[in-house]
Amino acid sequence: MSTTTDARREAPAGERIADWADGRLGIYSLAKANMRKIFPDHWSFMLGEICMYSFIIIILTGVYLTLFFHPSMNEVVYDGSYVPLQGMHMSEAFNSTMHISFDVRGGLLIRQIHHWAALIFLAGMFVHMMRVFFTGAFRKPREVNWLFGFLLFVLGMFTGFTGYSLPDDLLSGTGVRFMEGAIMSVPIVGTYLSFFLFGGEFPGGDFVARFYSVHILLLPGIMLGLMVAHLILVFYHKHTQFAGPGRTNKNVVGMPLLPVYMAKAGGFFFLVFGVIAVVAAIASINPIWAIGPYRPDQVSTGAQPDWYMGFSEGLIRVMPGWEINLWGHTLVLGVFIPLVIFPLVLATIAVYPFIESWITGDKREHHIADRPRNAPTRTAFGVAWITWYMVLLIGGGNDLWATHFHLSINVITWFVRIAFFVAPVLAFVATKRICLGLQRRDAAKVLHGRESGIIKRLPHGEFVEIHEPLDANARYKLTAHEQYKPAEIGPTVDENGVARKISRTQKLRAKLSKGYFGEGNQIPKPTAEEYEEITSGHGHH
Amino acid sequence: MKKLSARRRHPLAAVVVLLLALAATGGLYAAFAPAGKAQADETAQSLAIDEGKKLYSVGCASCHGTGGQGTSDGPSLVGVGAAAVDFQVGTGRMPAQQPGAQVPKKKAIYSQAQIDQLAAYVASLGAGPSVPTDSQYNPSGADIAKGGELFRTNCAQCHNFTGEGGALTNGKFAPSLEDVDPKHIYEAMQTGPQNMPSFPDTTMPQKQKQDIIAYLHAVNSDKSASPGGLKLGGLGPVSEGLFGWIFGLGALIAVAIWVAAHTAKAKKS
Numbered sequence: 151m152s153t154t155t156d157a158r159r160e161a162p163a164g165e166r167i168a169d170w171a172d173g174r175l176g177i178y179s180l181a182k183a184n185m186r187k188i189f190p191d192h193w194s195f196m197l198g199e200i201c202m203y204s205f206i207i208i209i210l211t212g213v214y215l216t217l218f219f220h221p222s223m224n225e226v227v228y229d230g231s232y233v234p235l236q237g238m239h240m241s242e243a244f245n246s247t248m249h250i251s252f253d254v255r256g257g258l259l260i261r262q263i264h265h266w267a268a269l270i271f272l273a274g275m276f277v278h279m280m281r282v283f284f285t286g287a288f289r290k291p292r293e294v295n296w297l298f299g300f301l302l303f304v305l306g307m308f309t310g311f312t313g314y315s316l317p318d319d320l321l322s323g324t325g326v327r328f329m330e331g332a333i334m335s336v337p338i339v340g341t342y343l344s345f346f347l348f349g350g351e352f353p354g355g356d357f358v359a360r361f362y363s364v365h366i367l368l369l370p371g372i373m374l375g376l377m378v379a380h381l382i383l384v385f386y387h388k389h390t391q392f393a394g395p396g397r398t399n400k401n402v403v404g405m406p407l408l409p410v411y412m413a414k415a416g417g418f419f420f421l422v423f424g425v426i427a428v429v430a431a432i433a434s435i436n437p438i439w440a441i442g443p444y445r446p447d448q449v450s451t452g453a454q455p456d457w458y459m460g461f462s463e464g465l466i467r468v469m470p471g472w473e474i475n476l477w478g479h480t481l482v483l484g485v486f487i488p489l490v491i492f493p494l495v496l497a498t499i500a501v502y503p504f505i506e507s508w509i510t511g512d513k514r515e516h517h518i519a520d521r522p523r524n525a526p527t528r529t530a531f532g533v534a535w536i537t538w539y540m541v542l543l544i545g546g547g548n549d550l551w552a553t554h555f556h557l558s559i560n561v562i563t564w565f566v567r568i569a570f571f572v573a574p575v576l577a578f579v580a581t582k583r584i585c586l587g588l589q590r591r592d593a594a595k596v597l598h599g600r601e602s603g604i605i606k607r608l609p610h611g612e613f614v615e616i617h618e619p620l621d622a623n624a625r626y627k628l629t630a631h632e633q634y635k636p637a638e639i640g641p642t643v644d645e646n647g648v649a650r651k652i653s654r655t656q657k658l659r660a661k662l663s664k665g666y667f668g669e670g671n672q673i674p675k676p677t678a679e680e681y682e683e684i685t686s687g688h689g690h691h
Numbered sequence: 692m693k694k695l696s697a698r699r700r701h702p703l704a705a706v707v708v709l710l711l712a713l714a715a716t717g718g719l720y721a722a723f724a725p726a727g728k729a730q731a732d733e734t735a736q737s738l739a740i741d742e743g744k745k746l747y748s749v750g751c752a753s754c755h756g757t758g759g760q761g762t763s764d765g766p767s768l769v770g771v772g773a774a775a776v777d778f779q780v781g782t783g784r785m786p787a788q789q790p791g792a793q794v795p796k797k798k799a800i801y802s803q804a805q806i807d808q809l810a811a812y813v814a815s816l817g818a819g820p821s822v823p824t825d826s827q828y829n830p831s832g833a834d835i836a837k838g839g840e841l842f843r844t845n846c847a848q849c850h851n852f853t854g855e856g857g858a859l860t861n862g863k864f865a866p867s868l869e870d871v872d873p874k875h876i877y878e879a880m881q882t883g884p885q886n887m888p889s890f891p892d893t894t895m896p897q898k899q900k901q902d903i904i905a906y907l908h909a910v911n912s913d914k915s916a917s918p919g920g921l922k923l924g925g926l927g928p929v930s931e932g933l934f935g936w937i938f939g940l941g942a943l944i945a946v947a948i949w950v951a952a953h954t955a956k957a958k959k960s
Contacts, residue, residue: 191954197947233909237834237836251918262919262920273936426939436928440910451849451850451858460929549857559861
């Protein structure tokens with residue numbers, strides 16, 4: 151009589167809790183659908199994880215910092231434990247940051263973890279974005295997710311900038327002043343915008359409190375939402391994988407989320423936290439006590455923003471100081487032009503996926519990641535963009551290049567001005583050549599095998615190097631990519647001999663397509679027939 | 692004039708002219724000749740000047756001229772004062788190794804005694820700031836916080852927040868102030884060497900100079916603490932960004948590769 155009730159009573163506690171939750175949240179069907187979700191394995195697929203974990207670390211440490219930070223610009227006199235600033239007048243924001251650094255237990259370490267994690271977060275997003283770019287993982291159906299990721303990077307830049315400005319130290323105050331100048335350079339509305347942002351003349355008494363709510367609430371809130379959407383889309387689209395035997399556009403070969411990836415990802419979170427904590431424990435970042443409180447009449451040399459804003463610093467440092475004076479108004483082109491180029495630099499990489507899909511006209515889904523060499527024009531474009539970005543970073547640090555390499559700052563500035571236009575072109579050409587060379591090498595490896603380094607002397611005295619044939623797996627990987635044909639405009643006259651109307655965009659598209667996939671812009675991959683012919687034993691190669 | 696001209700052939704005219712000429716010569720001599728006392732002086736001061744002059748002729752005259760008047764290769768040293776010599780030669784900047792945008796600091800090749808002799812000679816060319824005494828530049832008891840404020844107001848534009856140095860135009864630079872002798876910091880402020888403006892006592896009193904020296908000693912010497920760990924050169928976000936990319940993200944990518952290389956093996960069944 152008691153067997154059924156006994157069996158129920160003996161159900162383990164975990165199962166009972168799960169049952170309870172399933173009745174209310176439907177976790178069984180969720181788990182069934184997702185626990186065995188397969189993810190492919192490659193180290194570069196973990197770059198996004200680095201970003202996510204450093205973002206979580208930033209949020210956790212940021213919460214701790216908010217417990218002690220006072221976002222106020224009221225003037226106070228410092229009487230904390232750092233002697234070289236005692237008796238100085240400073241804002242409460244600076245004072246509380248000093249308090250966190252010297253008088254809150256673990257405060258300095260948490261501050262440094264927060265700031266280092268921010269630098270690494272942005273660097274991680276940059277590298278992650280480049281991984282997606284170079285493997286073509288932005289193609290259909292992932293264009294929207296590419297934009298989500300790009301937005302996360304841009305919002306991360308501004309979250310970083312507002313956070314960097316909060317301590318109200320001399321360095322960040324100079325950065326805020328820089329931003330104010332850039333806003334003021336906008337024709338007509340610039341001064342109004344600036345007064346709106348700062349609640350009057352710079353620096354006023356408001357900007358720390360305003361930046362604070364933007365930094366801890368508005369931007370991270372949007373970023374958190376975007377990150378969740380980004381992850382949901384990764385789940386929905388499934389992860390891309392590199393080509394290999396048994397891997398197609400319709401499957402994913404890898405390990406299940408549970409238990410393999412849960413264990414790996416969970417462990418990796420702690421590894422990321424550990425590495426960032428070690429970096430923060432050994433290296434100082436933003437030592438505001440050495441920098442001093444902000445005062446609008448003071449400025450230091452070597453005032454740069456954090457690295458992710460460095461390219462905007464470069465734009466403004468190398469721009470000639472042009473200005474136009476008309477009817478009693480000044481248009482400061484020396485600041486306004488960099489302000490216009492700043493979003494263009496970012497937009498260039500953001501819109502690329504749409505340009506490429508327009509050129510290829512490919513409407514199919516792609517789940518196999520490209521090897522960068524097999525898309526030479528795309529790879530060359532990406533390298534050219536990175537080169538452009540790096541040139542601007544050099545411009546942003548031109549004074550440190552000058553002092554550390556014993557160069558003239560004027561020469562560096564001129565180098566950056568010229569390289570801004572020339573270096574991306576050179577990088578494009580060189581990268582494309584290298585990609586084509588690698589494609590040729592792949593073709594040779596497939597057809598003739600790997601150079602073994604063993605030299606054989608034939609009976610009649612000839613020396614030949616033995617080539618070892620690749621196994622089928624390797625041959626598959628090297629030939630799995632598909633190659634587009636250049637888009638044709640078609641006949642210029644119709645069947646009646648009347649000139650067909652061809653729009654300019656069609657012509658442009660055909661031209662670009664030829665540049666992408668035309669003769670000499672990709673190396674035809676070896677065909678099965680070629681392989682058969684060479685390996686059938688007829689003739690020596 | 693007519694009256695004078697009419698009497699120019701007077702028999703006594705020649706005598707009057709002679710008397711006037713003698714009076715003028717004597718007067719000018721009296722006015723310009725070195726004081727008789729200095730000439731007769733055989734004290735240590737004059738010996739130092741003599742020795743300094745000898746050193747000067749060997750080491751400095753090729754650029755600054757045989758009498759310190761300056762040439763196209765080097766500025767005049769008349770009126771620069773002993774403090775300038777003590778700074779330039781004491782920090783090894785002078786004698787210059789080669790012409791260039793700026794003469795860098797190097798190993799001093801003269802002993803302090805020789806530097807004092809050179810300084811005495813150059814000081815004898817014209818009045819200028821003298822070498823400060825220990826009581827002038829000694830920072831003990833100075834206000835470090837005040838010094839920091841003064842430094843950020845007057846010096847940081849070129850020398851960076853804590854005196855790590857910075858770039859100026861066309862290859863010139865503001866040098867790092869790490870572990871510079873307090874006396875030399877004082878002299879540099881006093882005399883304004885090379886591209887640096889001078890801060891004489893009228894614009895920056897001795898007390899303020901001491902405050903600045905005390906601040907630099909607190910934040911940028913081998914004794915200054917770095918509470919956050921490695922200073923990374925004290926150069927701000929550029930070196931921090933480089934460190935973050937290489938050792939932060941670099942280490943994380945290495946870890947990612949390691950994790951990816953240790954994947955679960957598929958069950959063989």
